[in-house]
Each structure stands twice: as structure tokens, then as C-alpha cells.
Amino acid sequence: MGIPSEMRDLLANRKKSLLIPSPIEDAKILRTRQCTQEGVRAGAKAAAVACVASAVPTLVAVRTIPWAKANLNYTAQALIISAASIAAYFITADKTILECARRNTHYK
Numbered sequence: 001m002g003i004p005s006e007m008r009d010l011l012a013n014r015k016k017s018l019l020i021p022s023p024i025e026d027a028k029i030l031r032t033r034q035c036t037q038e039g040v041r042a043g044a045k046a047a048a049v050a051c052v053a054s055a056v057p058t059l060v061a062v063r064t065i066p067w068a069k070a071n072l073n074y075t076a077q078a079l080i081i082s083a084a085s086i087a088a089y090f091i092t093a094d095k096t097i098l099e100c101a102r103r104n105t106h107y108k
Helices: 005-012 023-064 066-071 074-105
Strands: none
Touching: 023 066, 023 074
16 A cells, blocks of 8 residues: 555665766755855845834834724734745845856856
């Protein structure tokens, strides 16, 4: 009822390929990983800045503006702050990764 033994062995040993990767391919993989890490770092920084930049006005508005005080509960406040943070993370990470990929195409 499970996976046939031949298929299981094939899946288990798929990393042990007969082909030996070239140093060029290894360098490409390394540069790709570095681009991804760079994008994650830049995205996290941007998300932290966006979190503070959206939290301060949101919390001040909820305490001072009567409409916001009446209509924005804790869930709405959290959604406003997290939406700004998530958008900043993904936009910055995407731009950073694409810029790094462009640099790597001219790397040759």
C-alpha cells in the first residue's frame, strides 16, 4: 500500500547524481543563495521600519480621533500595522533579489 521500494530508493538517492556539478554551477548556486539571503535581510529591515512607521500614527489616532476611537478595535489596528509591514517586506525583498539577479547576469 505504500511507496514501492524502487521508487523509495530513487527518491532517497536522488541527490547522489551521476553528474558531477561544475565549479561554475556551484558558483551560480552560491550567488543565488546570497541574493536570497540579502533580500531577506533587506526585507526584514524594511518591515521593521514600516511597523514602527505605521504603529505610531495608528495608535495615536485611536487615542485622539473620535472616529478612530469608535471604529478601530484592536483587530483593525493590528491589521493596519501588519499589512504595512508585510507589504514593505515583500516589496523590498523582491526588489533586492531582482537587483542582485541583474548584477549576477553581468557577473560573467
